[in-house]
Amino acid sequence: MKTIYLDNNATTQVAPEVLEEMLPYFYDLYGNPSSAHKFGGQIARKINNARDQVSSILGASPEEIIFTSCGSESDNTAIMSALNIEKEKMHIITSRVEHPAVKALCSHLSKKGYRITEIPVDREGRFDMDKYSESLTTDTAIVSLMWANNETGVIFPVEEAAQMAKDRGIIFHTDAVQAVGKIPINLKNSSIDMLSLSGHKLHAPKGIGVLYVRKGTKFSPFIIGGHQERGRRGGTENTAGIIGLGKACELAGNNVNVEKTRVKDLRDKLEKGILSVIPNSCVNGGEADRLPNTSNISFEFVEGEAILLLMDEFGVCASSGSACTSGSLQPSHVLRAMGVPFTMAHGSIRFSLSIYNTEEEIDFVLEKIPPIIERLRSFSPFWKKEARA
Amino acid sequence: MWEYSDKLKNHFLNPRNAGEIEDANAVGEVGSMACGDALKLMMKVDENGKIQDAKFQTFGCASAIASASALTEMLKGKTIEEAEKITNQDIADFLGGLPKEKMHCSVLGQQVLEQAISRYKGEAPKEQEGKIVCECFGVTDLEIEKAIKENKLTTIEEVTNYTKAGGGCESCHEVISKIIASVWAEVFPVIKPRLSNIQKIRMIEETIDREIRPSLQHDGGDIELIDVIGNRVLVAKRGTCAVCKASQQTLKNFVELKLRELVSPDLVVEEVPE
Secondary structure (H helix, E strand, C coil), X not given: CCCEECECCCCCCCCHHHHHHHHHHCCCCCCCCCCCCHHHHHHHHHHHHHHHHHHHXXXXXXXXXXXXXXXXXXXXXXXXXXXXXXXXXXXXEEECCCCHHHHHHHHHHHHCCCEEEEECECCCCCECHHHHHHHCCCCEEEEEEECECCCCCEECCHHHHHHXXXXXXXXXXXXXXXXXXXXXXXXXXXXXXXEEEEHHHCCCCCCCEEEEECCCCCCCCCCCCCCHHHHCCCCCCCHHHHHHHHHHHHHHHHHHHHHHHHHHHHHHHHHHHHHHHCCCEEECCCCCCEXXXXXXXXXXXXXXXXXXXHHHCCXXXXXXXXXXXXXXXXXXXHHHHCCCCHHHHCCEEEEECCCCXXXXXXXXXXXXXXXXXXXXXXXXXXXXXXXXC | CCCXXXXXXXXXXCCXXXXXXXXXXXXXXXXXXXXXXXXXXXXXXXXXXXXXXXXXXXXCCHHHHHHHHHHHHHHCCCEHHHHHCCCHHHHHHHCCCCCHHHHHHHHHHHHHHHHHHHHHCCCCCCCCCCCEEECCCCEEXXXXXXXXXXXXXXXXXXXXXXXXXXXXXXXXXXXXXXXXXXXXXXXXXXXXXXXXXXXXXXXXXXXXXXXXXXHHHHXXXXXXXXXXXXXXXXXXXXXXXXXXXXXXXXXXXXXXXXXXXXXXXXXXXXXXCC
């Protein structure tokens, strides 16, 4: 059975060009970039090349790039660094819809005495700028806001928010794990101090991430060890991963236009096709500025995990914000923060596309989904009641 | 991704008995949309109390659908008396087991069956018994106690898996752990560790010093610990106690009670004559 992969916000396939670029560094070219000999030295040059590639997709300079092991490490490093620098400040601002890498860290920090303000979002998942503006205080050590939401694709006005933080002398970090490669980013003239990205969301492998730290931003390392990354992140480099990420960034830079045209067209086709055929369905965050690849659709009166598993029978991969999928008992914190009613939240499915998806795949999904929803609704006690009412 | 048994997958992909029975005479309905799962059970019971047909409607995940399907399969052909004996574990077993986080799906099955049978028998609808512990999912202390007893649950996580209680805002976690403790205390009363003789004597001395002597001295009396032989605590009366007529009562009703409560329940206090 063919796999139709519409779960690219969870992870992506490694691009063939990326894999090809990486392979020699697992076997033939296994040297340590820190070594004095030429065998190792050639790896160091390759890593510098990757650093150039990564910095250019961000509009940054190479020395502003720190390679890490993943997006979560980058997020943790950024926030803990700011708290170490601003030792006397005890306030952190974030949003109610952050990824667990930020959200769980903040709730951990709240137990250690930090005050956390989670800025709310509206019904479409849009950031509340007024609340944000009122929350910036002299005690605020850092603002950490995601650039784009992993579940809905809703984009936050991070550059504007960063400027407001800068005007008040507050460090600003953004988790841009879902944004990089999908929308154009240029940090050159922005006020963003730190930015996290993750390799496996843009067709590089898992286990490689980046923390961008603007030149002049005070920084305190998270992993203390060797002199790697100019003493800002100890630990022998993940050479193959770094080289793969460099290539992936180069490709993503070239493909950003494909994202906003072809990928977006496919996403829109999927969305319109579903909404026009299936009653009581809606797009969560559909009115907001969104990533071109993401669609979060709720099917009222049915449960998400059941939908996912029935789709899985046809090889269609997606994810759900329902409680049962995650193993928690509440639907996703993102949908709850948006005030999506329970009737809708439990039946939410996230489709996230990539440049590798085709029109045939979307057509196939559009053919399979309506009978799945119909079938589950046929024995849902609420569907019948609602239909009668 | 959950690890589901083949049988569970089969019942999810091909649910048996999904639908409605127009002339059902035993119907139960539990859960709600907010909770994330809901189940309606309909049975047609004949004049001999035998279940002729059973169907369900459900809103829920794969294991909720499979549990409902399994329950209806188990019910068909059984008498009401037999059906009453079905437990949530039976439903899980029928499906070749459920992931532990999904046990509440089988509990939902048992609850709906209980409700359908009691309505069939014409029993007055049960008022909400007990008091709500988990506000998020509307779970009462009695439901939690029942799940703990029947499934031998020991942790909050397990209670959540079986009843959903505590799976939301988590503010009831403290109450749940108290319920767990009290249920287990009923089954296994707390026993104090066996004391060595030296520990026992030391504790008796301490208890007399701390808990007993201050009260006696308040009335100008006192006692002195002379010896401890087995469970016999030998004391001598001092001060006003030595001449007080009521002092024998004090030894039994106060000194001995205190020592039994705080040291060991088998102690006997005896007075040694001067």
